[in-house]
Amino acid sequence: MDQAVRDGVEAVVAKETWTGEDYDELLRLLFGLPDAAGKFKEIVAKMLAANAEPSGAAALKVGIARFAMCQYEAAIKVFANATDNKDRRYFQALCHKYLRQYDEAAEEFERARARGWDSDKINLAIVELQALAGRLEEAAKGLAKMEKKLGETADWLYVRGLVDELLGNGERAAELYERARAADPSHSGAAFRLAYYNDLHGDEKRAVELYKECISRPPVHANALLNLGVLYEDAGEYDKAVSAIQRVLATNPSHPRARLFLKDVAASKSMYYDEEQAKRMARRNAVLDIPVTDFELSVRARNCLKKMNIRTLGDLIKTTESSLLGYKNFGETSLKEIKDMLAAKGLRLGQALEEDSEFQDVIRRPSVGNEGVLATPIKALGLSVRCSRAMEILQVTTLGELVAKTEAELLGCRNFGQTSLNEIRQKLAEYGLKLREMS
Numbered sequence: 001m002d003q004a005v006r007d008g009v010e011a012v013v014a015k016e017t018w019t020g021e022d023y024d025e026l027l028r029l030l031f032g033l034p035d036a037a038g039k040f041k042e043i044v045a046k047m048l049a050a051n052a053e054p055s056g057a058a059a060l061k062v063g064i065a066r067f068a069m070c071q072y073e074a075a076i077k078v079f080a081n082a083t084d085n086k087d088r089r090y091f092q093a094l095c096h097k098y099l100r101q102y103d104e105a106a107e108e109f110e111r112a113r114a115r116g117w118d119s120d121k122i123n124l125a126i127v128e129l130q131a132l133a134g135r136l137e138e139a140a141k142g143l144a145k146m147e148k149k150l151g152e153t154a155d156w157l158y159v160r161g162l163v164d165e166l167l168g169n170g171e172r173a174a175e176l177y178e179r180a181r182a183a184d185p186s187h188s189g190a191a192f193r194l195a196y197y198n199d200l201h202g203d204e205k206r207a208v209e210l211y212k213e214c215i216s217r218p219p220v221h222a223n224a225l226l227n228l229g230v231l232y233e234d235a236g237e238y239d240k241a242v243s244a245i246q247r248v249l250a251t252n253p254s255h256p257r258a259r260l261f262l263k264d265v266a267a268s269k270s271m272y273y274d275e276e277q278a279k280r281m282a283r284r285n286a287v288l289d290i291p292v293t294d295f296e297l298s299v300r301a302r303n304c305l306k307k308m309n310i311r312t313l314g315d316l317i318k319t320t321e322s323s324l325l326g327y328k329n330f331g332e333t334s335l336k337e338i339k340d341m342l343a344a345k346g347l348r349l350g351q352a353l354e355e356d357s358e359f360q361d362v363i364r365r366p367s368v369g370n371e372g373v374l375a376t377p378i379k380a381l382g383l384s385v386r387c388s389r390a391m392e393i394l395q396v397t398t399l400g401e402l403v404a405k406t407e408a409e410l411l412g413c414r415n416f417g418q419t420s421l422n423e424i425r426q427k428l429a430e431y432g433l434k435l436r437e438m439s
Contacts, residue, residue, distance in 0.1 A: 005029050013043055017057035018064045019087045027186065044069055055081040060088050067091050070222045071252055072099050086115035093125070100430065102133045120150060128159045131166055134380035139163050154184035162193060166379045170197055188214055192224055199385045204231055222248050226257060227385045233265050234415060241265050260419035287345055288314030295341050301334040316342060318352035374400030381427045390416045403433050
């Protein structure tokens with residue numbers, strides 16, 4: 001380490017307590033150094049050894065250090081005994097944010113503002129919380145009010161990019177993240193979101209570069225390590241995948257996703273993927289999703305199907321002849337039309353009820369309303385890359401569409417394992433929801 005940098009780091013570490021400015025200065029000094037994250041880990045380890053039960057000013061310093069190591073719950077416990085000032089409240093808010101406790105985070109940000117933290121930064125932080133919570137219209141309005149004053153700052157560009165990304169404007173978001181990085185090359189949030197974007201859109205090489213950048217310096221970015229591990233696993237580089245996940249566990253041994261991911265990596269080594277079967281299922285699903293309105297049917301048959309809420313061929317093959325004939329004005333002539341139409345596609349009425357076929361789960365999807373919480377965009381959940389890929393494959397865009405899926409449907413996606421399933425369960429539980437159970 002350069003002597004000037006070493007002296008600067010030692011001067012910050014030697015302080016009785018830390019402020020937000022001290023934290024920023026420490027990151028600035030470490031930025032760009034080889035294994036900066038490792039050096040910071042050594043600093044924190046010594047600090048914790050010297051402060052087993054910190055309180056007051058020392059607790060604030062230890063709490064900030066734990067935050068930087070992604071030990072958010074531990075940091076909050078330490079902050080409870082720390083000096084009550086703007087720095088404590090701000091970093092405590094950040095911990096709640098990363099734990100997805102957005103209401104608690106907003107309350108702490110307001111307390112930080114009341115104690116003197118920069119009001120513009122608090123406003124941006126609260127808008128980011130709104131975006132992460134799925135309140136995108138509200139977040140966009142808040143950003144518009146701040147654009148004239150803050151529009152060229154890295155933080156504003158980052159949050160604007162986040163809102164665009166969650167609204168589905170990926171290319172625009174990527175441009176904003178690049179501008180944020182140009183304004184502040186050390187902006188880890190912009191680097192991570194840009195890596196995530198590239199990851200989702202198939203530029204894995206660029207994603208790996210950016211994830212490596214995220215984990216090369218503090219604060220330690222657990223999600224970057226996890227996503228990097230996923231990319232290594234997908235590439236068959238299992239040792240590198242394990243190494244990335246072990247770095248997460250080194251700072252947080254009880255990290256649930258990381259612990260389960262190790263099991264997924266072991267399973268991936270022996271996973272067999274039947275590509276031909278997947279293609280057959282995709283072709284069959286495409287047929288089952290064809291609307292009945294695409295076929296030449298009589299007005300009577302068409303109206304009866306519409307009133308019975310039968311929209312696709314998939315709906316039809318889980319319907320029996322007796323059900324159709326039992327409907328008012330639906331006679332033998334209409335029945336023959338329907339049977340001939342299905343036969344042309346190699347299907348028949350009641351097929352889904354008779355067969356234990358590979359596509360049965362798909363055709364048993366229930367109708368789910370798209371109102372209230374069910375209309376929440378999937379992108380607002382902050383899913384891992386692997387889960388996001390599965391949602392794209394399954395064409396799931398809202399919570400309503402997600403809860404219409406079964407565990408079997410999700411686990412049928414390539415590289416979607418128990419870790420990803422547990423992540424989905426946890427996200428749904430936060431909204432009081434769960435996946436559809438097989439009937």
